Amino acid sequence: MTTDNEARPSKHMEFQRVARLADIPDPGREVVEIDDRLVVLLHVGGEVFAIDDVCTHDGGPLGEGDLQDHTIACPRHGAKFDIRSGAALTMPATRPTVSHEVKVEGGEIFVRLSE
Numbered sequence: 034m035t036t037d038n039e040a041r042p043s044k045h046m047e048f049q050r051v052a053r054l055a056d057i058p059d060p061g062r063e064v065v066e067i068d069d070r071l072v073v074l075l076h077v078g079g080e081v082f083a084i085d086d087v088c089t090h091d092g093g094p095l096g097e098g099d100l101q102d103h104t105i106a107c108p109r110h111g112a113k114f115d116i117r118s119g120a121a122l123t124m125p126a127t128r129p130t131v132s133h134e135v136k137v138e139g140g141e142i143f144v145r146l147s148e
């Protein structure tokens with residue numbers, strides 16, 4: 034038998050409510066802080082995605098980049114990332130940024146951090 038503490042997943046494993054869907058236009062984005070981590074919420078085509086607000090080339094703020102469909106371009110040197118997976122699509126970035134699991138319930142956006 035486990036106690037409540039042992040059974041409870043760590044905070045990183047839980048979905049956390051982070052924003053209201055109606056507050057982010059489609060298409061649009063909002064940067065939120067979750068457990069001291071900056072995460073970009075991206076509302077595109079009726080879906081919401083979440084990636085770290087960090088370019089893997091040199092730490093650029095992805096949330097400030099141009100958003101075209103499911104691609105966001107880093108404002109520093111232009112590397113593009115797929116907002117659905119975090120995959121790096123163009124140089125100078127070669128590594129993906131972290132993407133996080135998202136769900137929308139009752140008009141509220143919930144994110145579960147990946148790591």
Ligand code: FES
Binds near residue numbers: 093
């Ligand atoms: S910091 Fe993002 S492309 Fe260089």
